[in-house]
Amino acid sequence: MKRVTTITGIILIIIGIIYYLNVIKINEDKILQQIIKSDESSIVIFENGKEVLNKDGDDPLNIASIVKWFIAIEFADQVEKGIVDPNELVKSKTLNRFYVEETDGGAHRKWLDDVNKNKGQKLEEFTLEEVMRGMMIFSSNANTDFLIRLLGIENINHTIKHELGLTRQEPLYSFTGALLIPEYLSKEGYNNNKVYEEIKKMNDQEYQRMSQTVLEEINNDTRIKYDFDLHNKKTNRLWEDRLPKGTASELAVLMEKIRGDQIKNVAYLKKVLNRSKFGNNTLLYKEGNTERSKSISLFYEDQLSRKISVVVVLNNLNWYERKIVNRNFYPFIKKIMEDGTYIRKITNIIEDKEV
Template sequence: MNSWAWIGLSSIIFFTLLPFVNKKNRTKAEMQKAIVTVGTVIGIIIAVSFFHVNYIAALLFGLLAVILLDRKTYTKKRLSIYGLMVLAVGIAAFAVFRDNPDYVLKHLKENPQSSSLFVAENGMPFIAYHSDVVRPLASTVKILIAVEYAMQVDANTIQKNDTVSLEELNRFYLKNSDGGAHEAWLNIMKSDGKIKNNEVSLHDVAKGMITYSSNANTDFLIGKLGINSINERAKALGIEKHEEVYPIVSALFIPEHVQQEDIDEKELIKILERMPIDEYRSLSTMLSQHMKTGMIKTTDATFNLSPALQKVWSDRLIGASANDYGKLLAIISNDELPNVAAETIRDLLEWPMQLNQDNQKHFAYIGAKGGSTMFILNNAMYAQNLNGDQYELVLLMDDLNIMEQLLISNNRHSFESKLLNSKDYRMKVLNELAE
């Protein structure tokens, strides 16, 4: 949970218990109601913090529990009111959560200034909608980092079985900054028995970067592989518009680093926005080194940037065009990398074939990596169906509000699935985006 969630839940507990300062309010009925409310809030905290339940879902279930445990609920008037509320919520939920791939198409059409789509079929570009525009990649940039990792494995510069201590990795972990990705990866490592002497293999670190999207693993690998090596790899592969790579997590400390006592958040945002990008990257790299050496102790820090400051961070994330990543995916899909590198990168990216066995009924292989922030929702994938047809698909969307993020997240998979599986739908998307 972020700081706002903690503040909200703590406020509920505080204002629930506040009336009991007055002895007159300490009736049995009121105390029972307070116990239910406080118990429900504690249950939400446990569900989110320890079992990684979605915060909104936990909050809704908590509200439902409070209603059902209230004796006054079971009067005709209350039942009628709650019945209407449930009906309204049900209608709204149907509108939001129903499968509607055309919502993504509609968003693309209405937001050309912040959206890109690239689709290639059997090596030929089929849809190129604003696909030459550089947009923030978020975690999609991890594909390039994974390629550099694979190339260094191929060159014997690094070894897959090299070990990395969790202590070293966790220096790059900022709590609550990655949606639980790093913790989810660690839990899998523990359950699979892959942590030995508090160490994991370098290849499992790379897998954690791709499959679980651990930002801590990403910043560790950026340092391990070398920023210059990653940037030079992009150039060597002909990725023309790719912006220079820099550490992701450490950039979250930049606002605190430049903060001055006499400036408010608005002025801080102006300072960050005016900062030259080269200076911003250098500062992020320096702060990442401070994290590595322990000068910045992430165990004492928690991610709590306001949405406005997160927007600055999101806007300045490493960028590239959809064309760039379509080309990079084609290089991987066509096995244009050296043999060991090709095998290694496929092992990292083709996790959808392992985690969802239904994909094996339709595809020979699928490789993918998404990327998101509060404002970004991206995905890059390559696939070959059982007929031998190859596809590369890159979807980049920026400047999303909360509702757009929710609706696109809910419908993106079905949109991509129809694009890959239906020639008619590809033609429909092509024609509508050309209008």
């Protein structure tokens, strides 16, 4: 018995060491390994205006909340045209119409806490500019859907195709509206199996229209939100699979256009969304997270005029890969931004693997 206990203890120690080395210990190269081994991953890097790495950048992948860039760009354009006043106030209860508990990783609550902390009091209304920042910095889906209604989904999608020239980018629609399609169909009398089959057989245009229909339903009657089944993995996975896809190549070019002031009213975006803690540096980025994906789209310019644009998209992650990616993703991105030799290293490794 004692021997069995000893052997069990040794096995547990070995498992613990393996888990530490693979999951807990920071190792930026784990992200590189994931990019190399997966057919559903891409990375594109521009350095000082030149593309230096492109691994599967033309493959359409789920870019999740990175699409919020397009909403922010449309917002800045309408501000410049005088259509939208960034100082106009929006009531908290208006935004809450579009908030569904436990569906955004706590993003909306974190934004509210941050704004209230900075203002030193609990606010009941916010400026449109604060709402836009909440969408971009904290990734509030409630703020996103409010802005989609304010700016017009047709205007946003027109900007994507015709102003930004992103011909491979799939059209946007309401995230929350799409998430609540099962509840909307249930309200119409469909049972669970029928709901899944109805959604599955919808073509892209029907699905997008239905998402916007449900968004309007939420705006008029919020009761549908409270029927949402957070644990229905079947329909939730279908929602994730149908999120708008885009390509890392087009997104990296977009980052370069923003960095180079080639987007309308881009100075406004840089002022409002700059996350750099150093006065002369500029860092703008948007992450995307779902249960099975991780992505980021950013540009960085330091006071030495080193200019970096990076897009990384990782799709179809299993639970173990997700743990490793979550642990190492931002150290990987940070090293790319700060260490030019690391860009050479990963470029050489990826190019050698592709030969």
